[in-house]
Amino acid sequence: MTARTPEPTGTRRPRIAVIGDALIDELRSPSGTREFVGGAALNVAVGLSLLGEEVTLLAMVGDDAPGDRIRSYLADYGVHLVASPSPLGTSRAVSDRADGGEPRYEFNAAAQARRLAFDDRAVAALDDADLVVVSCFPFDDVDQTEALRTAITAPRDRLVIDGNPRSGMMRDRDEFLRGFESLAHEALLVKVGDEDAELLLDAPLAEFVERLRAPALSLGADSRAGGPAVLGTAGRLGAAVHHDSGVARAGIVQLDGPVVDTMGAGDATLSAVVHRLAVDGIPTTDAAWSATLAEAMTIAAATVRSEGALLQRPPQESSLGS
Numbered sequence: 001m002t003a004r005t006p007e008p009t010g011t012r013r014p015r016i017a018v019i020g021d022a023l024i025d026e027l028r029s030p031s032g033t034r035e036f037v038g039g040a041a042l043n044v045a046v047g048l049s050l051l052g053e054e055v056t057l058l059a060m061v062g063d064d065a066p067g068d069r070i071r072s073y074l075a076d077y078g079v080h081l082v083a084s085p086s087p088l089g090t091s092r093a094v095s096d097r098a099d100g101g102e103p104r105y106e107f108n109a110a111a112q113a114r115r116l117a118f119d120d121r122a123v124a125a126l127d128d129a130d131l132v133v134v135s136c137f138p139f140d141d142v143d144q145t146e147a148l149r150t151a152i153t154a155p156r157d158r159l160v161i162d163g164n165p166r167s168g169m170m171r172d173r174d175e176f177l178r179g180f181e182s183l184a185h186e187a188l189l190v191k192v193g194d195e196d197a198e199l200l201l202d203a204p205l206a207e208f209v210e211r212l213r214a215p216a217l218s219l220g221a222d223s224r225a226g227g228p229a230v231l232g233t234a235g236r237l238g239a240a241v242h243h244d245s246g247v248a249r250a251g252i253v254q255l256d257g258p259v260v261d262t263m264g265a266g267d268a269t270l271s272a273v274v275h276r277l278a279v280d281g282i283p284t285t286d287a288a289w290s291a292t293l294a295e296a297m298t299i300a301a302a303t304v305r306s307e308g309a310l311l312q313r314p315p316q317e318s319s320l321g322s
Contacts (some may be wrong), residue, residue, distance in 0.1 A: 013054045014278035017129035017147070018045040022059035022074075023091035023111060025065045025263075025283060025309075036308045037073040038093070040164045040267055046077045047271030047311035048133075054098040055277055056080040056125045058112050062090035074084070082125050084117040086110050102228035105167045114138050118151040126151050129158070130276055131188075135270070139179030140172040148183065155186045159278070160193040162270055165199050173200060184228060185211055188282060191231040191270050203274040205232050209242050212224075228281070229289075231273060233266055239297060241273075241289045248289035253301035265300045265310025271311055272296035 013031045016174040027034045045057040059072060061067045067090040073279025076082050091111035096104045115138070116122070126132055132152055139145050152159055170176050177200045184190045190212050197208035213227040229243040238251040276283075276292045285291045302312040 007102045008241040014130045015046075015054045015056075015128055016048050016131045016133060016274065016278060016306065017056045017058060017125050018042075018048070018133045019058045019116065019126075019137060020044075020134060021091060021111070021114065022061055022070050023093055026092060026094045028094065028096045032263055037070050038174065038263075038309055039091070040162065041133075042070070043081045043264055043267035043309045044133055044135055044162075044274070045269050045309070046074070047268055048275060049078045050311050050313070051271060053275065054080075056082060056129070056206060058082045058084070058116060058122050060084040060086045060110075060116060062086040062088070062110060064089045066090035066092070076169065080125075082121050084115065086114075088113055091131045102262070105166065105168050107166065111169055112171075115141070116148075118145060118147045123151050125298070127153065128156070131158045131160060133160045133162070133274055134183075135162040135267075136166065136169075136205065138169070138176075139163065139183070140170055140176035142175065142179065145179040145183065149274075151161075151187075151211075155183070156188060158204065159183075159187040160186045160189045160270075161275055162266075163200070163289060164266075165196055165197060167195070176200065189229045189231060189273070189277070191233065191266075191273075193232070193266060194234045194237075205234055208232075213242055230271070233269060233291075239269060239293060241293050241307070242284075242290055243283070245284065245289070246286045248286055248293050250290070250293040250297045253294075253298045255298075255301045255305060259304050259306045261307045261309075262304050264303045267304040267309060268300045269296045272299040 018041050021039035022042040022081045023039040025036045026039035045055045057079050061070050088110035091110040094106045096189055161184050192203040192208050195204045197203050209230050209232045212230050231241050233239045240249040241246055273296045283292055302314045305314050
């Protein structure tokens with residue numbers, strides 16, 4: 001287990017609430033089957049805790065053995081859990097690489113019927129947070145999307161969104177896009193990947209970024225020059241942050257050792273960017289965004305050199321948690 005950064009005496013760690021999925025990742029390959037505690041939101045929550053923040057995860061977790069495993073894992077990494085009940089048990093994602101080709105993803109019934117309860121405990125956690133991160137949320141559920149919008153105050157100052165669409169979990173692509181965009185236009189920062197653009201728009205990443213950056217009066221958002229900052233990720237092509245002062249770009253970072261598992265790269269990148277926002281506030285210059293993105297890409301490079309999605313920090317970057 002990676003050790004957490006100690007909290008300096010007399011300081012208050014940033015408080016971050018993460019909303020989204022928690023599940024068991026089952027990876028099938030020619031060498032056998034392995035299981036990890038995962039989910040995009042859970043990965044981000046644990047990553048932020050490792051970087052020094054006080055984190056609460058709002059997620060659906062079943063009252064079963066896999067759910068107990070998730071609860072224990074979060075406790076080990078110091079993440080508070082506000083669990084929504086799951087009548088169908090704990091969510092599971094199966095990545096089948098048994099034929100040695102591209103992975104095929106399947107989700108169980110619990111994952112497909114995911115539902116979060118914004119009860120008093122959840123709302124209190126959101127009200128207490130300096131930043132709120134949403135990842136892999138069921139934006140195609142109109143009622144849940146509206147409940148999410150109602151539960152988050154001052155989104156322009158503290159809301160970060162990663163749509164993280166999954167074809168095996170979506171029931172209505174058009175409604176997912178509408179729900180995601182309606183809240184994204186009100187956010188501080190939005191993350192979107194090239195695969196997200198292809199899945200939701202059948203379009204290049206650049207087109208999706210431009211669409212998210214544009215003010216959206218028709219969707220009910222207040223006018224704001226340039227819209228939210230948008231973190232666009234493109235795998236081997238690196239990442240870029242599109243913001244009011246320009247565009248900051250960074251390529252993938254080369255570190256010692258082979259790439260072992262790219263599963264956690266995007267979540268590690270988002271965790272690192274949110275960490276820097278929590279510590280220093282939103283960057284206001286291209287140089288500040290460039291430094292933030294370079295740090296995030298270094299953390300992502302370290303993460304992909306270990307199996308699973310747990311965030312890793314390069315040894316020379318041990319000060320990142322401060």
